[in-house]
Amino acid sequence: MGALQSSRQTGGVRGSAVQAPLLKLMTALALALAMVLSMSAVSARADEVNLTPGPTVTQDPNSPTGYTGHFVYYNPTATSVRFVADIMLRNWADPTDTTVYSPFEYRPGLMRGGGGYDVEMTEVADGYWVTDVPLAAGANQYWFYVDNDTSYWVPDPANSPIFAPDGIQGTARRAFNKVHVPYDPVKQNYAPLAAREIENPRADSPKGTWSYVPFEVNGTTRTMGVYLPPNYDPNRAEPYKTIYMQHGGGQDQSDWMNMGDVPVIMDNLLQDGTTEPAIVITTNTNYLGAPNEGYPNLRNVVIPFVEANYNVSTDAIDRAFAGLSAGSFVTQNLMRYDTLRFGYYGPWSGGAQAVLATVPNIDKPYILYGGGRWDFGLPNANTVAALDQVAFVENVVVAGAHDFNAWNQLFTIWARDYLWHPEAFILDEVTTLKDAVADTGLNKGNRNALTVKLDQALKLVPKDENGGAVDVLNGFVAQVNAFESNGKLTEEEAAGLLVIANQLLSNLGYWQQQ
Template identity: 75%
Template sequence: MSVFTRRDRAVEGSQGGGDRGRNARLVRPFAALGLTAALVLSTVPMAAQAADGELTPGPTVYADPESPTGYTGRFVYYDPDATSVRFVADILLRNWADRTDITVYQPHQYEPGLMRGGGGYDVEMTDAGDGYWVTEVPLAAGANQYWFYVDGNTSAWLADPANSPIFAPDGISFPQRRAFNKVFVPYDEAKQDFAPLAARQIELPREDSAKGTWSYVPIDIPNQTGRTLGVYLPPDYDPNRAEPYKTIYMQHGGGQDQSDWMNMGDVPVIMDNLIQDGTTEPAVVITTNTNYLGPVGNQAVPGDAYPNLRNVVIPFVEANYNVSTEPIDRAFAGLSAGSFVTQNLIRDDADQFGYYGPWSGGVSVPASTPNLAAPYIHYGGGAWDFGLPNANTVAALDDVGFIENTVVAGAHDFNAWNQLFTIFARDYVWHPEAFLQDEVDTLKADVADAGLNKGNTNALTVKLDQALKLVTAGDSVGALEVLNGFLAQVAEFQTAGKLTAEQASALTTLAEKVTFNLGYWVQ
C-alpha cells in the first residue's frame, strides 16, 4: 500500500512524483554526460489529486503547499520483477543569482535564485508492493528530465513505460541510448519567484495554442536502409504558401539521435508557443542523425564535410516541403557532439547556412575560415557546463565574424539546451541586426571619441542608426546604401583633416566588415 499522504489538488499540465529530497544523494554531476539527453515529448495529464494509495504508473505533478516550489512530482514505476529501482533526474540546483556560490542544492532546498544545473539527483524508490515503485520530489518550472536504473544497472538509463519518449524507428537502441523522460512543471509566482525560472514556462504546452505537427519521415540514404528525419511543421503549415518557410536543422549529441530535440529538447512545444507569441517566424524544423550524414571531410578540402547532408538531406527537404532554397533562410544548430558537427560545417563551407548555433562543444572554428564574416553564429552553453565555449575565444572569433555568445543556467544537459533553442529561435535566427548591433555600437563609440564637432558626429551616427533600422526591417539593400554613404563621409572627413588616418582606418575597416556581410546575402 502507498505510504504517501493526501496532498492538494493537482494543477494543470504535467507529470511528476517522487520521495522528498531528504533521501536523495548527490551523484557525479554529469547532468546528461555531455552527449546524452533525450526526454519525452508526450504530455501526461495532471491528476485531480495525489491521494493515498494512488499508484498510477508514470508521473503526476500536483500543487503542494508544503513544497518549496509549490509543486511536487510523484513518479510511479511498475516492474514486478525488479528488486530495486532508482529514480534519477537532472534536477539538482545551483545558484544562478550568485554564481560565486559553488554549493549544489537538493530539490527540497529550493529557494528563489536557484536553477537546475547541479547534476543528477539519485534516490532509491520506495517498494509499494505488487511491483510498484514510488518516489516524490519538489520540482520547478519547465521541462524536467528523468530516468530510471533497475536492479543497480547504471548502464541502462531506462525510459518510463508510462511516459516514454517517442523514439525514431532507426535511432540508437538500448542500452547505448540513454533514455530521458520529460515532465512538465508549472511556475508558482509566489514560491518560485525568479524571472529566469518564469521564462522556462515557454517549455510548457498551452491549451490555447495552435499546434504544429511532427513525425519521423523516411528518407533514402545511400548504402543505408530504414532511415528517417524528424520533421516539425508549424501550425497551419501551407504547402502552397506564396512565401516559402525557413528551415532550422537541429543536431543531437553523442548517445542521442534525431529523437532527442523532438522529445526532451521540446522543440515542437517551444516553437508552438513562440509562434503564438509572435516572437519567431513559423518555420520547418528538421532533426537528423549524425550516423547517416557521411564523413566529416578533409579540412583542407572545402565542401566535402557530411556529403549526405548537402547532397541528400537538404535536397530532400527542399523538394518535399514548401521551404526556401536560399542558404540565408536555413539555420543549423547542435548540442555537444552536435556542436562539433555544426562547427565542422562552418569551417567546411560557412555559407551553406545563414545561421549557426554551436552549443556546449567549445570553440573549434578557425579564425582563418573562408567567408567567416558571412554567416551569423550563436555560441552558447550552460554556466556549469564542461562544454561551455570559452568567452575569450568567442570574442576573438567575433573580431573576424559576427558571433554572439549566450550563457544560461544549466549544465551539460537539456536544462541549458532547451533555453538555448528558445533564445536562438526567438532572438537570433532571421535577425541579422542582433549580430550586427555590436559592430554598430562600436562604430558609434569610435565616432563619439573621434573629436568631431557635434554636427559631423551626428551626421555619421545618424547613418549608422538608420542602417541598423533598415536591416531590422529586412532592407539590406537600403542599409548598404546608407553604409556606403557613411564610408564616403569618413573618407571626406579624413581628406579635410577632421579625422586622422588611424581614426578613419578603424572606422572604415569595421564598416566594411558590415558591408561585406550584408552584401554577401544580397548578391
C-alpha cells in the same frame, strides 16, 4: 512523500564544510528515524498511495516550489529501482555561491544545473516503485536505473519519449523522459525560472505536428524528425524557413523532438508571435557523411529531400543549423567546410574551434555560441571573442549544465531572439562604430552626421532592406574618407572606423546579392 526516500545525490549537498561531530550524529540519527517511521507508514498506507504509472505533478503547499512530482514505475521483476533526474540546483542569482542544492532546498534564485538527483525508489506494492520530489517550472528530465545497472537509462514505459525507429538501441541510448511543471509566481518567484514556462504545453495554443519521415541514404532507408508549424500550408506563397537541429552523444534524431521540447517551444513562440513559422528538421549524425567534407549527405541528400518535399526556401539565409555537445562539433565542422550552406549557426556546449577565425567567408553567416554556466562544454569566451573580431558572433550563457536544462533555453533564445534577426548580430559592430565616432576629434555636427547613418542602416536591416543599408554604409565610408582627406579625422581614427564599416558591408552586401 519526499521524506520516504534515502537520497543518493550525486551532485553534492548543501552545508558548511565544518560541523560539530555531535550535531552530525544527531542529524544522522534523526534522519534515519524519520526514514524508518515513514517507510512503515508507507507500507501501512500502500492502498492510499497513487499507483498510476508515470509522473503526476500536483500543486503542493508543502513543497518549496509549490509543486511536487509523484513518480511511479511498475516493474514486478526489479529488486531495486533508482530515480535519477537532472534537477539538482545551483545559485544562478549569485555566481560566487558554489554550493549544489537539493530540490528540497529550493528558494528563488536557484536553477537546475547542479547535476543528477539520484534516489532509491520505494516499493509500496508488488512491483510499484514510488518516489516524490519538488520540481520547478519547465521541462524536467528523468530516467531510471533498474537493479543498479547504470549502463542502461531506462525509459518510463508510462511516459516514454517517441524514439526514431532507426535510432540508437539498447544501452547506447540515454532515455530522457520529460515531465512539465507549472510556474508558481509566489514560491518560485524568479524571472529566469518563469521564462521556462515557454517549455510547457498550452491548452489553447495552435499545435504543429511532428513525425519521423523516411528517406533513402546510400540505398538504406533512414528517418529524419520533421516538425511542421500549425496550419502548415504546402502552397503558401512565401516558402517556410528551415531549422536543422543536431543531437549530442548517446542521442539521435529523437531527442530534440522529445526532451528538447522543440515542438512545444515552437508552438508557444508562434502563438506569442515572437518567431516565424518554420519547419524543424532533426537528423542522425551517423548518416550525414564525412565531417571533413562538410557532411556530404546533409548537402546532397537531406537538404534536397526537404526542399523537394516541403514548401521551404532554398536560400541559405533562410536555413539555420544548431547542435548540442557532439552536435556542436557537427555545427562547427559545417561552419569550417561548408560555410555558406546556412545563414545561421548555433554551436552549443561543444567548445569553440579557434581555427574558424581563419575560414574564408566566416564573416557571412550569423553565429550564436552558447552553453550552461555549469557546463563542461561551455565555449571558451576568449576564443569566441577572437572569432567575433572577424565574424558576426554572439555568445549566450544560461542557467544549466551539460544538459537539456541549458539546451531547451538556448533553443528558445535562438528561435525567439536571433533567428532571422541579422540586426541582433550586427548590433555590436554598429555600437562599436558609434562609440569610436564619439571618441574622435570631430565636432558635434560631424559626429552626428556619421552616427545618424549608422542608426539608419541598423533600422533598415530588419526590414529586409539590405540594399538600402549597404547604400547608407557606403555613404558612411565616403564621409569618413572625406573627413580624413580634409584633416578632420586622423589616419588612425579613419582606419579604425573603416575596418568595421567594411566588415558590415561585406556581410550585408553578400546577402543582398543572393
